[in-house]
Amino acid sequence: MTVIGLDDTDSRDAGLCTTYVAARIAAALEVSGATVERRLLVRCNPAVEHKTRGNAALAVHTDADPGRALDVLADELDAARTDDPRTNPGGVVADCDPDEVPTAAADFAERAVRDLLDRSEARDLAGELGVETVTAGNGRGLIGALAAVGAWSAFDEWTYECISYRERDRWGTDRAVDRASVVAAAESGYPTVWDTVDRVEDRAVCVPRTPCPILHAVRGDDPEAVRAVAGHIEGESVADRAVFVTNQGTDAHLREVADPGSVQPGRSYRLTADVTAAPETREGGHVFFAVGENGSALDCVAFEPTKRFRDRVRDLRAGDRVTVCGEVADGTLKLEKFALRDRVTTTEATPDCPRCGRSMTSAGRDQGYRCRDCKTSADGPVSVPIDRDLTPGWYEAPPCARRHVAKPLVRGGFDAPTHPER
């Protein structure tokens, strides 16, 4: 078997995308008589600063001869060349079974999803593995290309994406996709097929807004189901269609930590702690709160684009026990989902006068409360039940704000009741 890895062929302006280049490589190999066993779409660390959009790296698993694979890879990377200095393509051909890549490649793939790597590490690994490489520009794409080669061994949870590509002469123009057919197709595939639309925001999440060659990309847990849903969407003609195996929707990026003080920027975490500062909505509609555990604290934020998710976050109270998931940047965890574990059920309030029923007033510092009219008094505040809708379980950002790699609650396997957004 031969594994081809590639990355960083896209530019914001030229409007290509690496999935398209991988699909072309697979098609060219098939035309020449080879079998393509799998097209792999690996979302690397979403915190990487150099990404164009979703930090995708691609692999093609084939029985093609490695020499032929290298020729096709080099041709397609060359054809995808842009003058954009931010585009730095990298490609790798490994002469091995994707299940049996060296441990160093699998480790590298895991770190590419959860950590920040540099180019020299990728170059060293390519030398150590003795794989063929093709690079252009500064060769940064080699990081993702090697990660794509190691990913099949590194991870064991996979989902599917059916990508439908546009006719070339339509690239960069408005996409003609029939909204009603997207909604109906999404409905027919749910819950096996997820994140096709955001019903509340009325958005066709599967249709990109960038000038790339993709018409729509349908995600789910079953390859036949994603293909069927894509086939039900009506619109402009589809030039090509391919199903990719992906780590999207798997939470592969999250590291489990116990101490909020141990997090580092540019990585994503899952941690359990107490809410120490109640949610506060700040300028721009972003909702901030803080969690703490064993004396260390961490700020968390649900950004404005997470829309209705912020209402769930606003319902949190100081003292609640939560598990939070998200990327850390500038000392703040950008919330993707959270679980309410234990909730505080009471809060302190000013007592009412037992005689007239009106709220008492403070009698002075540490003096308790009294009723001015009735002269009654109370030693301190009273405990009253909190009235709120938020019940224990998992809550998530809606499909319109979902990170590619974040696991939607509808996929199941969570350790508490779930409240999926759709």
Ligand code: ATP
């Ligand atoms: P597209 O896939 O559409 O080309 P993108 O959003 O995936 O766009 P790229 O243009 O591929 O972004 O840019 C991401 C760059 O970051 C690539 O050069 C890739 O090799 C590199 N990269 C990937 N993972 C890491 C990582 N963990 N640390 C450092 N660099 C990384």
